Amino acid sequence: MTATATTPATTETKAPTGPGMRFVNWGANYIEDRTSMSGLVKELGRKIFPDHWSFMLGEVALYSFVVILLSGTFLTFFFQASMAPVVYEGSYPTLKGVEMSAAMASTLDISFDVRGGLLMRQVHHWAALLFVASIGLHMLRVFFTGAFRKPREINWVVGFLLFVLAMAEGFTGYSLPDDLLSGNGLRIIDGMVKGIPVIGTWISYLLFGGEFPGEAIVGRLYMLHIMLLPALVIAAIGVHMILLIVNKHTQFAGPGRTEGNVVGNPIMPVFAAKAGGFFFIVFGVIMLIAATVTINPIWNYGPYDPSPVSAGTQPDWYIGFADGTLRLIPPGWEFELWGFTFSMNIIVPIIILVVFLVLVAFYPFIEAFVTGDKREHHMTERPRNAPTRTAIGAAGVTFYAVMWAAASSDLIATHFRLSIEGVTHTLQALLILGPIIAYIVAKRISIALQKKDREIALHGYESGRIVRLPGGEYIEVHEQLSDYERWRLVSYDDYAPLMVRPNANGKITFGTKLRGVMSRWFFEDRIAPVTRTEIEASKHGHH
């Protein structure tokens, strides 16, 4: 399968002359002679990139990561990952003479005494928030368009790993300055680790090198933050890109687009130019925000000290869902057994989070099992054409959103003048009911949209023109679609529930039965795509 593309047909190339070009040519030859890269560049350069805004979300993530790398490197020049106590003598007045760790003091110095330091800190942190947010939205795009289906399941898993790595990067970074907020965050992690039965306390001691907070944690997190995790992120991005090139992009249905091609711009030169421009747009947005909006004002939080906790202590947004789950568990879920305390108020949230993440990670395989679909898919599905998947996605998003909202229950309470108990109880109910409601609503909406598409494909648009027939009857004239327009509406895969068939031994195994039940659930409500015969029939039957 090749990328037949709208590559501009052989444009006439005149050998460029002039001293500048001669140097470029010489350079290109020099490299080519030593690396034979031209084949690779040509292959890459012909990779086709479709033109739909939602396909650019991954790029946003990539570019914000580049910004993170650049600003993070700047920060490493000045940051001291040490918890040794020092007395702050820098220029911020409300902290002068206060004892704090070297990490905190150096972060304050970056903020107030290094030229451009505060801007770089804010660039780094805003870019980090944007990085995870764009990954999240990118994942949703891939999910709702079914772009994770064969042959792209592996890349979905790699993408998921990137999402988790990004969260880990963010959390370790958030903990580095050793201010009150980051210390509180670590304290919660410490509490969660200690809540794991039997081994929890040991792990906590291992992690912190003794009793929390100890003297070691910032140095360790620093190593993770600037070495191990970035290396893993870069490796995962590499694999992600290679698989993307191998599998090619998916695309939305449209004229001339089939399972066998990709329509769009080749990377060289059109897309590369656009992407270069787009990088600067992302960079510019981050710079603009970092230059005008405060993020993580550690000078307010002050150095970490285990006793004070500020009102409104929250993690960065991408860890919010974990914090929220902790807040939603009703109090008193603890019991003792064989002399151990089982803190279900911690174990249950951990289980919920892990199960949720595992389901996300393995969704492509789960769906493939249920549908029994072994075909390759290169067309992007419109969410409405896979109602059950869309409904599952809506339920998952709702579940996540409720956990996320719960992390800010106190702010919801003060800002909407509600009681915090009321907010918590409402969110507890929503955590269970919300996904169910979202599931039903999303499914109904998808099916209704499919019906509407079918109507339009067969009978055309309502033109709003009312005509009175000679007999006195009024009818509205329906405008027929062009073939191009119709193509978008009718070309999607049809599925049917799997038949439960006995295997070679004449037995119906449990797995087969389960699959049959799940498949029926997955496909029971569906609108079949309009077939060619139906279109023909409707054309002839129409006045």
Place this chain on the structure above:
Amino acid sequence: MATSATRTRTRRAGRRSPLASAALLLIGLLATGGAYAALTAGASADAASESQVTKLADEGEKLFAANCASCHGLQAQGTEDAPSLIGVGAAAVDFQVGTGRMPMAASGPQAEQKPVQFTEEQIAALASWVASLGPGPSIPDESYLAGDGDLAVGAELFRINCAMCHNVAGAGGALTEGKFAPSLMGVSAKHIYEAMITGPQNMPVFNDANITPEDKSAIISYLKYIEANSSPGGLDLGNLGPVSEGLFVWIFALGGIVAITVWLTAKSN
């Protein structure tokens, strides 16, 4: 009824022009200044000030009977609806009435601030009468309110004693059952001091053994410092921490970029 009187007064207060309120404030300040001078005048003026104090207290008693007694009782002895005010001191009255919390309007989880309904002079009169009922914390000395205390000490004490309710930047926070600790931005130095020594509603009392007057002065200085100096990093997003940062990044950063991508790809089609 006190409440209906209250309501009309509130409305009138709302309509007052800024100039008029400035003038009123000036008169009030002069009056309290005078009363204060009278209270602290030397022994030679004892007899005169004594009579002035009684006059002020008498006026306060009348005001109290008209506006507060329905809840607090004629002798401020307390009723089912409201606590006794004997021994709360002038500071409590000055704080509660001066921030508009008293007279209380609707019963909610917590007596909330409303536009102030009395002149400085009337507040001084009420405070003086309530103070005469029993010993209690008095209105703080000006010298602690100047905002010239040690900022770093103030910041640290604030983080340790106050931030768990009021947030590190004094932006406020939630308590249980719909109660909340309000934002401390824009609260006068005097009222901050009085809040600490009287502990309004769910706030604990920080007496002089807990936090010395010098330390209270340092806390006030810190609050005044962050109020006067905007965040070095730019807009502060209400100082609400990572929640407002997260919302901002989704709505403005990612939202803005998505808008740009939609526009870009729409152009090329």
